[in-house]
Amino acid sequence: RKEVEQDPGPFNVPEGATVAFNCTYSNSASQSFFWYRQDCRKEPKLLMSVYSSGNEDGRFTAQLNRASQYISLLIRDSKLSDSATYLCVSMDSNYQLIWGAGTKLIIKP
């Protein structure tokens, strides 16, 4: 079993809609989590960090559910520019970073 799992998608979503996708992790000792976005043929860019129960930044909300060992990313009022691959990362108690393979999101006009 992969340590960090993500639905590869693609999620096809109309512009303006709300979309959410989850990331599950297997190590219950994971301390912190990060969401990165990666545009096609570009490097990953940090979108959001989650150190406690969640985080919110504008249209983006991350929620951590430690009991069920998943972290979600919610995007409200989606824009065409939100089209990207979203990478989930967990950090365990040894400060090892474990990367998910990413979820592809396509926002359609």
Add this chain to the structure above:
Amino acid sequence: GAGVSQSPSNKVTEKGKDVELRCDPISGHTALYWYRQRLGQGLEFLIYFQGNSAPDKSGLPSDRFSAERTGESVSTLTIQRTQQEDSAVYLCASSLGRASGRAGSYNEQFFGPGTRLTVL
């Protein structure tokens, strides 16, 4: 301030040749990571440097791969006797560090633009 830079941005080489990739981390970042990303796939961890500690080489796929870092500055990733399967984007990232008791932000990684390696 300046971000992570990598050079070259693209490298085309013939099978069997050696290549050297360079990464300049963000100034003040003690941790440096190398990753490989094949087309359409996720990030594959290669090696991690933290200050003057022994590097974590657990992700290097074979002994053809090696990396060096001088102090807390530039790092080079060397691939000897390249194979076609080595074709990928090689990404470098840096963070403030990785240490017990530090806030999670200490571990936020910032990536360079990558080097796209094509082995013919």
